[in-house]
Amino acid sequence: KKTFHVPISYLNSNIVRGLLAMSEEEFGPPRDGPITLPCNAVFMEHVVSLFQGIVDEEMENTVVMSV
Numbered sequence: 001k002k003t004f005h006v007p008i009s010y011l012n013s014n015i016v017r018g019l020l021a022m023s024e025e026e027f028g029p030p031r032d033g034p035i036t037l038p039c040n041a042v043f044m045e046h047v048v049s050l051f052q053g054i055v056d057e058e059m060e061n062t063v064v065m066s067v
Contacts, residue, residue, distance in 0.1 A: 002041040003034065004048065014057075015047055018064045 010016045022038045024030070037044065047063065 002044070004041075004044050006048070010051055013051070014060045015050075015063050019047075 006016065011020075019037045019039060020035065023035055026038050027036050039047075050059065050063065
């Protein structure tokens with residue numbers, strides 16, 4: 001159980017959109033409060049580190065497919 005604050009600009013990413021869709025499927029639509037994503041903290045740390053560099057579309061698709 002770890003909290004991540006993700007910049008709104010990350011919402012343009014296929015990775016984050018995929019995680020949000022999976023979250024809604026598993027946990028239902030978001031309510032008041034944080035959104036629970038269906039991944040562990042290590043995976044999310046990896047995703048955030050990808051965004052700190054330049055992520056091309058091929059890398060995004062690879063990460064989305066691995067989820």
